[in-house]
Amino acid sequence: MNRQARTLRRKEPLTDTQLLLTITICIFFAMYIAAMAIWGGGFLRPQQLFDMLNNNASLIICACALTIVMIGGGIDISVGGLTALVVMSCVVFLDDFGGNIFTAVLLSMGIGLAFGCVHGLLISYLEIQPFIVTLAGMFFARGMTTIVSIDPRTAEHAGFLLLKKTRLEIPWLGYIVKKTGKLIPAKIEIGVIVALVIVLIVFFMLKKTRFGRNLYAIGGNSQSALMLGVNVKRTRFLSYLISGLLSGIAGFVYLMHTGAANATVAAGAEMNAIASSIIGGTLLTGGVGNVIGTLFGVLTLTTIKSIVVTSGLRDPWWQTITTGAMLCFFILLQSVVLSNRGKFKLSDLFRKKKTDVILEKN
C-alpha cells in the first residue's frame, strides 16, 4: 500500500497537452512582461488586459468551440458566419419583432444548435468531411445574414442597450488620471464574464466528463476509440452540436459588445479562432489541446497585435502579417517539441544526475 501510494504521488512527465499548455502560458507572460518593460504606459494598467478581454469575448467563445471540435480531430469554420447570423437576427428580433433579452438569448442558442445539429449529423452519421460541411454552413449563414437584413442595423431596444452598457467595475484595479486626480475604475463587460464562465465549463467538461475524455480518445485515434467501446459517432456529433451552441452564444456576446450588425460582422473570426486554438496548444490532428491554452492563445494573439500597434506599425496589414508569423512560429515550436519528446527531457536539467547522487554519498 505504501509503495503504491508512493508510485501514485511520483511526478509524472507532462502529457503532450500539458506540455503545450505550459509553453503557451510561458510565452504569453514573457511577451506581456516584455511589453510592460519596453512600452510601459497602457501595458502597465490592468485595464489594458481587460480591454483585450472586452474586445475579444466573442472570439474567446468561438475559439472554445474550435478547441472542442479540433480535439475531436475535426474542424468547424462556420463559427464566424454563425456569429454574424446570430448578431443580425437578434438585432432584427429585438427591434422589429418586440423580442426581449431572454428570448433573444434563446434565439441565439437556437440558431447555433440548429446549425450544430445539421453539421453534426452530416459529419458524424453521413461521414462527410467536416471542412466541406462547415464551409457550406459558413456560406449558408453568411447568406442568411443578408436575407435577415440587407442594411446594417443598430440595436435600439432599451433593455438591451442597458445590458450592453453594464460594466463590472473594480476600483482597486483602476488608475488615477494625473490631471484631474479622478479614479477611473477597471471595467469589465458582461460578455467577458460569460466568456470566462464558458471557458471554465468547457475546461471542466473536457477534463472531468466522459464526453470530454471520449473526445480526446477519438481525436487521438478514432479507430482505437471505437474498439475501446467509445460511441465515436455520438461523441463527434455532440462536439459539433456544442460548437454550434457556443457560436450562437458568441454571436450574442458580440452584439453586447458592438450593438451593431451588418453582413461582414465577425469576418474571419473562424480563422482567428483556429489560430488562437493552435497557439493555445491544440493540435489540428486532434487528441491534444486545452481550453485554458485557448484563452491564452486569444490573449497572446491580441497582445501581439497591440504590441505591433504600440510599436508604431499602425497599418492593419502589419497585424495580419504578425499573426501569420506568430502562427508559423507556434506550429514549428510545437512540432519540434513534440517530435523531440523523450530524447531530451527538460526535467533532466533540474533533476540530479545519478552520478551526482553517488558522488554526494561518497
Next chain:
Amino acid sequence: MQNDVVLKMRGINISFPGVKALSDVDFTLRKGEIHALMGENGAGKSTLIKILTGVYTKDSGQIFIDTDGTESEITIRSPQDAQNKGISTVYQEITLCPNLTVAENIYISRGEGSLVNWKKMEKDAGALLERLNIPARPRQQLGSCSLAVQQMIAIARAVDMDCKVLILDEPTSSLDEKEVAMLFGLMRDLKAQGVGIIFVTHFLEQVYEVCDRITVLRNGELVGEYEIENLPQVQLVAKMMGKELDDLTDMDKKEFVPVQDAAPVFEASGLTSSDCPNPFDFSISKGEVNGFTGLLGSGRSESVRAIFGADRVTGGKVKVNGKPVKISKPIHAMKHGIGYLAEDRKRDGIIADLSVRENIILALQVLKGFFRPFSRSEAEAFAEEYVKALAIKTASLDTPIKSLSGGNQQKVILARWLLTHPQYLILDEPTRGIDIGTKVEIQKLVLKLAEDGVSVTFISSEIEEMVRTCSRLLVMRDRKIVGELVGPAVQQSVIMKTIAGGGD
C-alpha cells in the same frame, strides 16, 4: 459437459463483395479453457473474431452466450455491445489511444455516470498494474510506454472488465520471450478463474504451450475442433494448409562460398544513425544470405535502417561494389540497387488505399521519376507478372491493398522490391503476422533469390527461420553486434547462447 460451454457460434455465414469470407462455421468455447483459433491468412480467423466483437455483422447464423447457467442467443451490434455482453478483445495492433494516460486507457467508456473520477481511476489502475506486474504508471501518457507494455495494458483492460470471453488476437507478436511468459502466466490465472480465452496466433509452439483445444479454419470453412493432445504439430500444419507438409524439410540451403576476389556488394564501416548510436561494420557478398538476430529491441531493425538510410545517418563509410558512395536517404540506397522491406508493414510498407497494381510499381516508379509515369498497360504487365509469380491472392489488380490479408499484403510489398531487380535486398521481419504457408514460400523465395545472385539480409524473430535461410548471422545485444556466426555455427543453440551472452 454441455453446461461448461460459455460461447457457442453456429452456422456463421458472412460475405464481402466478391468473397465468401465464412461459410457455415461453428465454434464452441468452454469455461476455463484456452482455445486456439488457427488457420492460414485469409482462412477467416479475423473475420470470425470481428463478428464476435461486433465490428462485422454476420449474414446468418446464431451466437449463444452462457449467463449464470442459462444459455441465450445474442446479437452483437458494436464493440461496446460486445464488451457489455462479456466479450473483450485484445488486438494485434494496439487499439489504445496514445494521447491519453495509462489509467484512462484502462477505464475509458466503462462504468456509470457521466463524470470521470480521476482519483479513483488512477488508484484502481495502479493496483491493477501492480497486481499484473505491468511496468507502467497510471498517470503516464500511453504513447510514452513501449509497444510491449501498451499491449499488456490492453490486456489489463480486458482482464479488468470481468469478461467471460477474452479474445487475444496475435497478442504475442510484439512481445519478447520474457513478456510472453508473463502473458502466459496471466492467461493461466484467468483460465483458473473460469474465463474462456480465444487465442489467435501464428506461433505454433505457443499454441502447444498454453492451449487446451484447437479449432482450425481453412478458406472460410471449419476444418474441425481438436483436443491438443490428439493433434501433433505436424498434423495441425497439414490441416491448416490442407496438404501434407513436407515443404519445410525439402528446403535446403546451400553452403555459401563467396567469390574470392570480388568486392562485397555492400560494405559499411563504422556506420551510425540517429537511432543506432553504436558504430558497426557490415558487409555482404553477392548471392549471400545473412541476417541480424537478437532479442526484440536489440537494434536489429535500427541497423538495417541505417544501411538503407531510413534513419538519419550520422557517420560511417559505405561502399557499394567496392566504390565509396553516400547513402543518407532511402532514394540513394534504391539508386544503388538496394531494396528494404520494412518491419512495420502498415506504417512503412503498404499504401492502404492504393490498388495492388499501384503498390507494386511504386518503388520502380520512384526510381524512374514521377514525371515519367508508366503507362497503364506497362504497369498492369508488371503487376500481373508478380501477382502470378508470388501467387498473390487478390480479387483483381485494382483491389485496394488494404482489403488483402496480411500475408498477401506482404507479398505485394515483396513484389514491389523484386520489380526493381535489386542486387541487395533487406527483409526486415517479412514473415511476421503471416500464415505458415506464406512463411515457407517467402523463405524459399529468399533462397532462390540468393541462387540467382541477389544478396539478402534477413531478419526474423523466429530463430528457426534464420537458421533455415542464413549462412551468416550477426548477433546483436543491447544495440551492439556481439557475435558473428558463420556456416555450421548457425544453429539454434549457438545463437541462443550468443544472444544470452554465455560466451563472455
